[in-house]
Amino acid sequence: LAILILFIFLCGFLNLFVGSASAKWGLMASIFVPMFMLLGYHPSVTQMCFRIGDAASDPITPAYAYFGMCKKYDKNFGFGTLISNMLPYSAMFFLLYILQFIVWYILKLPMGPGASFMM
Numbered sequence: 351l352a353i354l355i356l357f358i359f360l361c362g363f364l365n366l367f368v369g370s371a372s373a374k375w376g377l378m379a380s381i382f383v384p385m386f387m388l389l390g391y392h393p394s395v396t397q398m399c400f401r402i403g404d405a406a407s408d409p410i411t412p413a414y415a416y417f418g419m420c421k422k423y424d425k426n427f428g429f430g431t432l433i434s435n436m437l438p439y440s441a442m443f444f445l446l447y448i449l450q451f452i453v454w455y456i457l458k459l460p461m462g463p464g465a466s467f468m469m
Contacts (some may be wrong), residue, residue: 351455353389354399355448357382361403362444369413371404390468394461402451406443409436 361374368374378400386396408414410433420427458467 351452354386354391354395354451354455357386357396357399358403358406358444358448358451361400362407363403365404365407365411369411374404375400392461392465392467394465395467398451398454398461402444402447406440406447408440409443410440 361378364374364378368377379396382400383393383396387393412429414432414436417429417432420432424431455467460466
């Protein structure tokens with residue numbers, strides 16, 4: 351469980367530097383999917399951890415999609431304003447998503463049709 355949570359934080363940290371989710375997944379999947387499969391986890395678990403890290407850190411990334419709209423309505427709006435306003439939301443998203451993942455992990459719920467938690 352600890353390594354999966356660390357992977358979530360790695361994805362969130364990498365999101366600050368690479369804006370495209372598909373580019374990040376292309377970089378990380380070839381390494382982490384086989385690694386977690388060797389540990390016995392289904393590839394969908396790796397995808398879920400990636401999506402948690404990516405989604406929770408999206409509001410504080412410099413490539414945030416709505417940054418341009420904010421600048422349109424508030425001329426003094428900058429990256430500092432964006433990060434200071436969105437950091438509490440992002441932190442709560444991380445906390446709630448990870449707690450939900452821990453419950454999912456403990457109960458070993460299936461990830462979807464035909465995709466169990468473990469291989």
